[in-house]
Amino acid sequence: MAKELTPRSENYSQWYNELVVKADLAEQSAVRGCMVIKPYGYAIWEKMQSILDAEFKKTGVQNAYFPLFIPKSFFSREAEHVAGFAKECAVVTHHRLMNDPDGKGVVVDPEAKLEEELIVRPTSETIIWSVYKNWIKSWRDLPILCNQWCNVVRWEMRTRPFLRTAEFLWQEGHTAHATAQEAEAKANEMVKVYADFARNTLALPVIVGHKSPNERFAGALDTLTIEAMMQDGKALQAGTSHFLGQNFAKSFDVQYADNEGKLQYVWATSWGVSTRLMGALIMAHSDDNGLVLPPKLAPIQVVLVPIYKTEEEFNAVALKLNAIKSELEAKGISVKLDDRDTVRPGFKFAEWEMKGVPVRIALGARDLEAGTVEVARRDTLTKETMPIDGVCDHIESLLGEIQDNIYKKAFDFRAANIRKCDSWEEFKTEIQKGGFLLCHWDGTAETEQAIKDETKATIRCIPVDTCVCEEEGKDIYSGKPSHGRVVFAISY
Amino acid sequence: MAKELTPRSENYSQWYNELVVKADLAEQSAVRGCMVIKPYGYAIWEKMQSILDAEFKKTGVQNAYFPLFIPKSFFSREAEHVAGFAKECAVVTHHRLMNDPDGKGVVVDPEAKLEEELIVRPTSETIIWSVYKNWIKSWRDLPILCNQWCNVVRWEMRTRPFLRTAEFLWQEGHTAHATAQEAEAKANEMVKVYADFARNTLALPVIVGHKSPNERFAGALDTLTIEAMMQDGKALQAGTSHFLGQNFAKSFDVQYADNEGKLQYVWATSWGVSTRLMGALIMAHSDDNGLVLPPKLAPIQVVLVPIYKTEEEFNAVALKLNAIKSELEAKGISVKLDDRDTVRPGFKFAEWEMKGVPVRIALGARDLEAGTVEVARRDTLTKETMPIDGVCDHIESLLGEIQDNIYKKAFDFRAANIRKCDSWEEFKTEIQKGGFLLCHWDGTAETEQAIKDETKATIRCIPVDTCVCEEEGKDIYSGKPSHGRVVFAISY
Numbered sequence: 001m002a003k004e005l006t007p008r009s010e011n012y013s014q015w016y017n018e019l020v021v022k023a024d025l026a027e028q029s030a031v032r033g034c035m036v037i038k039p040y041g042y043a044i045w046e047k048m049q050s051i052l053d054a055e056f057k058k059t060g061v062q063n064a065y066f067p068l069f070i071p072k073s074f075f076s077r078e079a080e081h082v083a084g085f086a087k088e089c090a091v092v093t094h095h096r097l098m099n100d101p102d103g104k105g106v107v108v109d110p111e112a113k114l115e116e117e118l119i120v121r122p123t124s125e126t127i128i129w130s131v132y133k134n135w136i137k138s139w140r141d142l143p144i145l146c147n148q149w150c151n152v153v154r155w156e157m158r159t160r161p162f163l164r165t166a167e168f169l170w171q172e173g174h175t176a177h178a179t180a181q182e183a184e185a186k187a188n189e190m191v192k193v194y195a196d197f198a199r200n201t202l203a204l205p206v207i208v209g210h211k212s213p214n215e216r217f218a219g220a221l222d223t224l225t226i227e228a229m230m231q232d233g234k235a236l237q238a239g240t241s242h243f244l245g246q247n248f249a250k251s252f253d254v255q256y257a258d259n260e261g262k263l264q265y266v267w268a269t270s271w272g273v274s275t276r277l278m279g280a281l282i283m284a285h286s287d288d289n290g291l292v293l294p295p296k297l298a299p300i301q302v303v304l305v306p307i308y309k310t311e312e313e314f315n316a317v318a319l320k321l322n323a324i325k326s327e328l329e330a331k332g333i334s335v336k337l338d339d340r341d342t343v344r345p346g347f348k349f350a351e352w353e354m355k356g357v358p359v360r361i362a363l364g365a366r367d368l369e370a371g372t373v374e375v376a377r378r379d380t381l382t383k384e385t386m387p388i389d390g391v392c393d394h395i396e397s398l399l400g401e402i403q404d405n406i407y408k409k410a411f412d413f414r415a416a417n418i419r420k421c422d423s424w425e426e427f428k429t430e431i432q433k434g435g436f437l438l439c440h441w442d443g444t445a446e447t448e449q450a451i452k453d454e455t456k457a458t459i460r461c462i463p464v465d466t467c468v469c470e471e472e473g474k475d476i477y478s479g480k481p482s483h484g485r486v487v488f489a490i491s492y
Numbered sequence: 493m494a495k496e497l498t499p500r501s502e503n504y505s506q507w508y509n510e511l512v513v514k515a516d517l518a519e520q521s522a523v524r525g526c527m528v529i530k531p532y533g534y535a536i537w538e539k540m541q542s543i544l545d546a547e548f549k550k551t552g553v554q555n556a557y558f559p560l561f562i563p564k565s566f567f568s569r570e571a572e573h574v575a576g577f578a579k580e581c582a583v584v585t586h587h588r589l590m591n592d593p594d595g596k597g598v599v600v601d602p603e604a605k606l607e608e609e610l611i612v613r614p615t616s617e618t619i620i621w622s623v624y625k626n627w628i629k630s631w632r633d634l635p636i637l638c639n640q641w642c643n644v645v646r647w648e649m650r651t652r653p654f655l656r657t658a659e660f661l662w663q664e665g666h667t668a669h670a671t672a673q674e675a676e677a678k679a680n681e682m683v684k685v686y687a688d689f690a691r692n693t694l695a696l697p698v699i700v701g702h703k704s705p706n707e708r709f710a711g712a713l714d715t716l717t718i719e720a721m722m723q724d725g726k727a728l729q730a731g732t733s734h735f736l737g738q739n740f741a742k743s744f745d746v747q748y749a750d751n752e753g754k755l756q757y758v759w760a761t762s763w764g765v766s767t768r769l770m771g772a773l774i775m776a777h778s779d780d781n782g783l784v785l786p787p788k789l790a791p792i793q794v795v796l797v798p799i800y801k802t803e804e805e806f807n808a809v810a811l812k813l814n815a816i817k818s819e820l821e822a823k824g825i826s827v828k829l830d831d832r833d834t835v836r837p838g839f840k841f842a843e844w845e846m847k848g849v850p851v852r853i854a855l856g857a858r859d860l861e862a863g864t865v866e867v868a869r870r871d872t873l874t875k876e877t878m879p880i881d882g883v884c885d886h887i888e889s890l891l892g893e894i895q896d897n898i899y900k901k902a903f904d905f906r907a908a909n910i911r912k913c914d915s916w917e918e919f920k921t922e923i924q925k926g927g928f929l930l931c932h933w934d935g936t937a938e939t940e941q942a943i944k945d946e947t948k949a950t951i952r953c954i955p956v957d958t959c960v961c962e963e964e965g966k967d968i969y970s971g972k973p974s975h976g977r978v979v980f981a982i983s984y
Contacts, residue, residue: 039554067526076597091586105568
């Protein structure tokens with residue numbers, strides 16, 4: 001079985017695509033742009049969901065479920081706000097299949113045409129605000145803090161597993177508030193939840209900031225983002241939180257009576273992260289041997305591999321490994337004992353390395369005699385022989401150490417690839433090398449567009465933490481005055 | 493606020509529809525047949541998911557995710573097995589919206605027609621078996637035990653919240669095995685998981701049995717079912733588990749090399765429960781005052797209501813209630829302190845009764861002086877004054893008692909409404925009264941159909957537990973020999 005990956009240095013994009021398949025995370029399906037998330041990949045997504053979901057709930061958010069389909073007319077209301085509206089989305093026009101009267105197979109029943117076409121949700125603001133209209137009468141009904149975990153569809157022309165797919169899984173939070181201040185505070189709170197999650201769980205050092213008006217979500221007054229750097233120096237937007245003002249409330253006529261009985265339009269936020277986080281996780285940490293998983297997200301945190309020649313040896317070694325397994329599990333660590341007798345230890349080592357299991361313990365008959373085990377770390381690819389006694393305590397702290405080390409590595413990589421740039425000539429060459437450039441910007445859409453047209457670089461964010469640089473300067477392109485630097489990069 | 497429900501005795505169906513809305517569980521959306529599951533309803537569904545998911549995983553099942561869309565041609569393969577194929581389902585034919593060139597609003601872009609129509613999954617056997625084909629080469633790849641939690645769409649003409657909706661949420665397990673025996677054992681194992689869940693968590697005394705060939709899932713060799721009795725005496729199918737034989741393996745050419753290298757078709761099962769369980773839960777236990785929830789599924793298990801006139805009284809009472817809350821929460825009990833000052837206690841009592849909170853504790857200034865609280869049970873609608881000291885221990889055991897009592901009530905109701913019937917004349921009148929009739933059946937589809945045509949009653953199952961009656965007798969309709977009784981009822 002050829003497990004080797006194309007090295008990152010040779011072809012980063014191909015390395016990624018191969019890794020997704022060889023680590024058993026996902027694969028293409030028969031439906032263009034739709035992926036199958038395999039059990040191993042889905043187990044990682046489930047861990048992300050469960051941690052995020054608990055964080056959302058701590059902020060008072062409740063889950064709900066809204067329809068998959070949105071009537072076409074709802075998009076017309078939105079289109080009034082959006083010039084040159086064009087939406088790539090899946091349109092349902094009929095509701096029945098029947099046997100082909102002319103031969104074999106199945107055809108769409110032409111008599112079963114819908115009166116109004118339905119759109120498979122690309123995002124749910126419109127359907128949700130049409131519902132909130134019925135939920136909100138007075139200030140007592142506010143705030144409403146709902147989230148849903150669901151699938152959405154955007155008919156992307158060029159797709160890549162996890163990063164850009166026609167169907168993807170995500171969560172979308174939609175909140176309704178009495179005041180602008182409260183809504184803005186909620187949008188800020190949620191981007192902070194995302195940033196903490198990215199840093200503490202995904203081991204991703206993200207930059208939090210505002211999107212420039214050009215890059216905002218359509219209809220938002222402000223979009224907050226978390227931006228991560230991948231190993232090729234490109235930026236990846238890993239989550240966004242929008243302050244939507246009163247736009248959707250006005251489109252769907254959602255008003256509340258304030259405590260003086262006066263009708264007011266409601267203020268809105270929405271915020272989401274998706275299976276794209278899987279792409280960010282893979283791209284940020286993995287290496288030419290395969291996946292590297294932060295222990296907090298690893299479905300299997302420790303794999304145990306017995307080394308043996310005879311059945312007697314196997315029995316002795318397996319007995320000890322089972323004892324280690326029980327002790328680790330009692331500490332809440334997820335463990336897999338790989339006792340397959342159909343493949344050799346070397347094959348197992350390579351397979352679990354490909355799948356990113358953080359710690360591997362190998363035990364042979366001679367180790368058993370010596371009272372030692374071999375402990376290998378996935379993140380550093382180092383091994384160490386140590387006494388069996390106390391190995392479980394060691395593993396427990398080692399998992400924390402690995403989590404920290406993966407973050408540190410990504411942090412150091414970003415630090416080495418983020419720099420100030422004050423000359424347009426320099427910018428044009430530097431931006432092609434990858435990484436983030438901190439540059440002055442005059443705040444206009446024209447300049448941003450011109451830079452994008454010439455270099456493909458966009459403003460990833462106007463940072464509010466990590467690398468805030470409020471200082472006077474001159475726009476790198478136009479030379480006009482600027483009050484601070486922003487983050488430029490080429491992005492996914 | 494008019495909270496009153498139509499009594500069950502007056503109009504059971506209207507009682508149900510009103511209850512779903514008034515208990516804040518779900519509501520109709522702007523999309524025909526698609527419901528919005530509100531936070532309170534969704535919290536119950538989340539509890540069901542989390543308990544079931546853990547049970548699935550104990551049996552070795554892993555979660556995965558497969559595409560929402562199924563190419564139309566996959567249905568053609570299935571149609572070859574199904575005479576008179578006609579599927580009510582949502583058909584995607586286009587992939588773009590654009591501004592209407594002739595005026596306002598949005599239209600479907602006629603240039604964006606798909607080459608092959610896509611069907612929104614009504615169930616995923618076809619897409620999953622097209623994927624399993626790539627996963628299965630040898631006996632070493634088996635068994636595959638996958639489940640997915642997702643949404644599905646069936647274009648039902650007449651819909652009712654939870655019971656029958658165009659879009660619904662469910663889980664669908666799909667397993668692949670080397671032998672028929674192993675697949676049959678899996679189908680049996682999973683219906684047992686469903687039955688245990690229904691009995692222990694939903695407090696629903698279900699009957700497990702086989703469907704008659706007429707009522708089997710299309711393409712299944714055997715369908716196992718759990719059947720519950722609602723308060724109007726009708727049956728509700730609450731979950732099914734199918735032994736699919738080799739039908740899907742043959743349609744999608746899924747073969748494995750056995751340990752002698754010989755190619756064999758793979759054996760399949762599929763099994764699912766859906767948000768229909770919400771309907772079963774509501775219909776089985778609730779009363780004319782609203783929802784009755786088994787404590788194991790109640791998002792709020794205990795509600796605390798302060799009774800006070802002055803701010804001073806409120807402070808004293810709230811202090812004590814907060815102490816009770818902390819103590820209950822330390823026991824893992826979910827508690828809500830309803831300290832709203834905008835509504836009166838009586839309003840709160842009615843609201844939490846409507847929402848089915850199992851236990852209510854009310855505390856007033858006089859209680860505080862006397863060192864007592866009032867504890868009210870939702871299931872029996874009884875109240876009791878008891879010392880504050882030790883109330884938390886009491887509540888803990890009371891919740892278990894309520895869970896058992898709700899089951900017992902449903903069990904006794906079923907026992908009172910299940911009876912043997914040996915005469916066709918009697919059958920015709922008895923079946924209209926509701927309840928389950930245990931009758932002899934000759935095993936033919938013709939007899940079953942004739943009985944259905946005359947009375948609307950169907951064979952709910954050929955029981956394998958609860959009321960197995962293997963005995964010789966004569967078919968109630970045809971008079972032909974029978975080897976055992978089956979369960980007849982009118983069903984949802």
